[in-house]
Amino acid sequence: MSIPPPPQMAWGHPHHAPPRPAPVNGLAISALVLGVLCFLPAVGLVLGLVALGQIKRRGERGKGLAVGGAVLSSLGLVLWATALATGGASAFWDGFREGVDGESTAYALTTGQCFDAPGGSLEGITYDIEQVPCAGEHDGEVFASFDLPGGAYPGDDEITRSADDRCYALDSDYAMDAWALPADVDVYYLTPTRQSWRLGDREVTCLFGNTDEHGTLTGSLRNDETTLDADQVAYLKADAVLDAALESEPGAGYAEDDLSGHRAWAGRVADAVAERAGLLRDRTWPAAARRPVADLADRLDRAGAEWRRAADAPDADTFYEHCGKGYDLIDPAGAVTARKALGLATTPPSYEDTGDAGGDGGGMEV
Numbered sequence: 001m002s003i004p005p006p007p008q009m010a011w012g013h014p015h016h017a018p019p020r021p022a023p024v025n026g027l028a029i030s031a032l033v034l035g036v037l038c039f040l041p042a043v044g045l046v047l048g049l050v051a052l053g054q055i056k057r058r059g060e061r062g063k064g065l066a067v068g069g070a071v072l073s074s075l076g077l078v079l080w081a082t083a084l085a086t087g088g089a090s091a092f093w094d095g096f097r098e099g100v101d102g103e104s105t106a107y108a109l110t111t112g113q114c115f116d117a118p119g120g121s122l123e124g125i126t127y128d129i130e131q132v133p134c135a136g137e138h139d140g141e142v143f144a145s146f147d148l149p150g151g152a153y154p155g156d157d158e159i160t161r162s163a164d165d166r167c168y169a170l171d172s173d174y175a176m177d178a179w180a181l182p183a184d185v186d187v188y189y190l191t192p193t194r195q196s197w198r199l200g201d202r203e204v205t206c207l208f209g210n211t212d213e214h215g216t217l218t219g220s221l222r223n224d225e226t227t228l229d230a231d232q233v234a235y236l237k238a239d240a241v242l243d244a245a246l247e248s249e250p251g252a253g254y255a256e257d258d259l260s261g262h263r264a265w266a267g268r269v270a271d272a273v274a275e276r277a278g279l280l281r282d283r284t285w286p287a288a289a290r291r292p293v294a295d296l297a298d299r300l301d302r303a304g305a306e307w308r309r310a311a312d313a314p315d316a317d318t319f320y321e322h323c324g325k326g327y328d329l330i331d332p333a334g335a336v337t338a339r340k341a342l343g344l345a346t347t348p349p350s351y352e353d354t355g356d357a358g359g360d361g362g363g364m365e366v
Contacts (some may be wrong), residue, residue: 099243114138121327122188122209134220143174144206163189167206177223178346186211238279245272255316263311270307289341296338303329
């Protein structure tokens with residue numbers, strides 16, 4: 001007689017699962033969170049009391065959470081009442097409002113202010129700055145600001161291009177005498193980020209900073225009508241007329257590529273040289289400056305004649321011949337004596353490493 005094999009067994013789930021635990025009351029959790037954060041304490045207290053009633057009726061869990069939230073919210077109400085009585089809540093709200101408006105942040109910078117940036121860097125993204133006196137060491141000095149047009153966010157590249165063009169064009173309004181700027185100073189700027197743009201930020205802040213990432217500035221770089229005397233301002237305004245004409249040189253680098261464009265430019269320079277000489281002669285200068293300024297005006301007359309010949313040149317070689325002589329006659333060294341007599345800086349700036357725009361400045365986003 002054969003013996004039947006034992007029955008086989010298989011792993012599986014039991015036929016009857018154990019009872020599920022009662023759910024935790026959601027209001028109890030919310031009450032505890034509001035109580036811990038001390039935010040809207042009255043709401044936290046009400047939620048805690050309502051949660052206790054629901055837990056009792058529904059058999060839910062979370063009584064400890066509801067009690068804890070109600071107790072902490074009650075303490076929060078006491079703290080808020082004390083703050084209102086002592087003025088602390090008003091101070092808190094004022095601080096919050098100042099943060100939204102930009103106080104103590106990068107948005108609060110105004111022309112003439114000096115500041116330190118987090119980590120001392122004027123590159124990357126920053127959220128706040130510390131205003132400091134310009135007399136001591138600092139990371140940057142604001143010289144101008146402007147708003148970008150509204151609309152959709154134009155993109156990082158477009159914002160950088162706009163900031164670069166406008167800030168380099170505005171620096172001479174704040175620092176009229178480029179000779180007075182240290183060689184290690186360049187233009188930087190603060191620009192909106194995509195996130196701050198959504199909040200209505202359109203401002204670009206132009207500033208001076210050290211070309212060395214770890215370097216600083218000392219003393220204000222401002223030299224305009226607020227810091228210079230009338231004679232110095234008059235001289236620098238005459239100087240700016242010629243600078244503007246020289247900067248209008250055609251994009252094509254060689255006269256052979258665009259002779260007509262270069263001839264037109266030479267004509268603009270000739271006009272500017274004549275205007276500068278006229279402005280220098282029309283003013284009555286201090287006694288010590290009269291002879292040096294008169295000599296400079298005579299030198300400009302000779303320069304203007306060469307630039308006029310360049311403007312009338314029949315070919316590129318003739319253009320270069322007279323253009324070169326014209327440049328020699330407006331060489332900055334020829335203005336040193338007049339500048340010294342007027343109390344202006346006497347060391348011409350060097351642009352060898354900085355390019356036409358004045359440098360390789362950069363910017364921060366805020």
